[in-house]
Amino acid sequence: ETGPFKVLATETISHKALDADIYSAIPTEKVDGTCCYVTTYKDQPYLWARLDRKPNKQAEKRFKNFLHSKENPKEFFWNVEEDFKPAPECWIPAKEIEQINGNPVPDENGHIPGWVPVEKNNKQYCWHSSVVNYEFEIALVHRHHLGLCWPIPDTYMNSKPVIINMNLNKCDSAFDIRCLFNHFSKIDNQKFARLKDIIFDV
Known part of the structure; x- marks a missing residue:
C-alpha cells in the first residue's frame, strides 16, 4: 500500500513475460543466489555480478513523492549524472537498457540495472569469485547449462x-x-x- 509497486494476481500473462519468451523458458528449482553475466573483459571471458545503480537520498525522496502524486513512474525526470550514487569505473548498464543522450534510463523502480566484473579475491563478491578461476579459464555452472538433468531428481x-x-x-x-x-x-x-x-x- 505504501510502496511504489502493485502485486496483482490475474489470469492473463503480462506482456513483459511474453516479450521475455516465457513459453520457451526452462523452469528450474529456486536456488538461493544472484544474477550473473559472462562477457569479455580484459580480453578474456569474465564473470560479472549484478550491480544496480540507485538514486541518492534526495533523488529517491523526489521520486517517491512523485509516485504518490502521479500514476506513471516513466514520466519522472531523472538527471542520471546528478541523481544517482556513483558506480565503479568498470560498471556497465545491462543490455537493452534504454538510453537518452548516451545515458541509461532508470527503470520503473528508479534503478539502472547493470554489471561489474568479478575480480579474483574480491571480498564483496566472494561467492561469485569462488566459482571462477581466470588463470585456468574454468568456472562452475548449473547442470542445465550443460544439458544435464535439472532439477536433480534426488538432491542431498x-x-x-x-x-x-x-x-x-x-x-x-x-x-x-x-x-x-x-x-x-x-x-x-x-x-x-x-x-x-x-x-x-x-
Whole structure:
C-alpha cells in the first residue's frame, strides 16, 4: 500500500513475460543466489555480478513523492549524472537498457540495472569469485547449462530421512481443513525414508 509497486494476481500473462519468451523458458528449482553475466573483459571471458545503480537520498525522496502524486513512474525526470550514487569505473548498464543522450534510463523502480566484473579475491563478491578461476579459464555452472538433468531428481536433502512432528493439540489456532498443518498432523510422529515418500491422504 505504501510502496511504489502493485502485486496483482490475474489470469492473463503480462506482456513483459511474453516479450521475455516465457513459453520457451526452462523452469528450474529456486536456488538461493544472484544474477550473473559472462562477457569479455580484459580480453578474456569474465564473470560479472549484478550491480544496480540507485538514486541518492534526495533523488529517491523526489521520486517517491512523485509516485504518490502521479500514476506513471516513466514520466519522472531523472538527471542520471546528478541523481544517482556513483558506480565503479568498470560498471556497465545491462543490455537493452534504454538510453537518452548516451545515458541509461532508470527503470520503473528508479534503478539502472547493470554489471561489474568479478575480480579474483574480491571480498564483496566472494561467492561469485569462488566459482571462477581466470588463470585456468574454468568456472562452475548449473547442470542445465550443460544439458544435464535439472532439477536433480534426488538432491542431498531430498534423500535424507524425515520425522514428522506436528501435534496441533498444542496450538491455539484453528487451521483450515485444507492447510498443510492439518495434513502433517495426520501423520504426526511418523518416520519416512525421504521427502518423496510422504503421501498425504487428501
